[in-house]
Amino acid sequence: MxxxxxxxxxxxxxxxxxxxxxxxxxxxxxxxxxxxxxxxxxxxxxxxxxxxxxxxxxxxxxxxxxxxxxxSDFRGWLLVHFVQNAGLHTQTLRLGDMSKLTTQDVREAILATRELFPLLEARGVDLRRHRGELLPFTAPVRLAAPALALLVTRFPPTRRVMTAHANPEELRAVCRDTLAEARRLGVPAPRLEAAEPWFTETGRFKN
Structure with a gap:
């Protein structure tokens, strides 16, 4: 806190x-x-x-x-940022490199993030106060997924961020902590749970 x-x-x-x-x-x-x-x-x-x-x-x-x-709700802003990362890492841990994300991968990451909105609410976050930050994940996925995939693969600053943000233990820790909190609060997170083999202690990036 x-x-x-x-x-x-x-x-x-x-x-x-x-x-x-x-x-x-x-x-x-x-x-x-x-x-x-x-x-x-x-x-x-x-x-x-x-x-x-x-x-x-x-x-x-x-x-x-x-x-x-x-x-005006910086705690909520940080929690939104955290679950966005967790949703994204359900795919990047599988691929081993954020820059390899395809439109289908981004679609799954968006849906994984949406599934974590109830977790934000369970932590006391008013989602209405964070419409701007959540817009890429609340917009129609058929539009948001290609746009985000294009940003990741074609916009050099974002591509550098994605390529460099690849410390496997950091990514695994974000997912582990998010799933543990979802379980503690009884919030279903099926896509994050399905990705659990990629962020266990023995999980490894895909070669």
Whole structure:
């Protein structure tokens, strides 16, 4: 929980943010990825106001040419991001490389993510507050799947993110934790459960 993570820190000195970026470390511990010109900031319902430090942080990024995204429910924003990754990894763990995703693979990833919406609600997330982030997964799948597949394979920054975001243990951990939470709360997640052999302790990327 975000507030638990900062309970030892002065609340007015904490700024919640997330980069518009992605990638990962390779076997030589070298970080590879892409940094997009956007930074996501947010507040929590318990502290739903911007502090002086928060405003200053935003101005620093604006001054450096970054666009600013805002969320008044940053905890929910993070959970949405987490389940989107879990849904995507049901396919990337099977393939061994995000950049290999086909339209059919993306379709299955979208459906796997949709199945996790009830898990978000069980965790107290109001999905209406995150329509923008969820749009690629709520739009008709016949339109969303080809569009996302094209973005992954043809847009160089996204392709670099997908190719570099390939630490198998990180991907497996996201899926394991999501499925464990779904089971704890009694939320069905059939596609994630079907992918479980790919993210067990002994699971391995496809050669």
């Amino acid at each position: 975000p507030l638990t993570a900062i309970e030892q820190l002065p609340a007015d000195q904490v700024v919640w943010g997330f980069p518009g970026a992605g990638g990962g470390f390779d076997q030589d511990d070298r970080l590879t990825g892409s940094l997009l010109p956007v930074v996501f900031f947010g507040t929590l319902d318990a502290y739903n106001h911007q502090t002086e430090r928060g405003r200053a942080a935003r101005e620093v990024f604006r001054g450096a040419g970054f666009r600013i995204g805002e969320s």
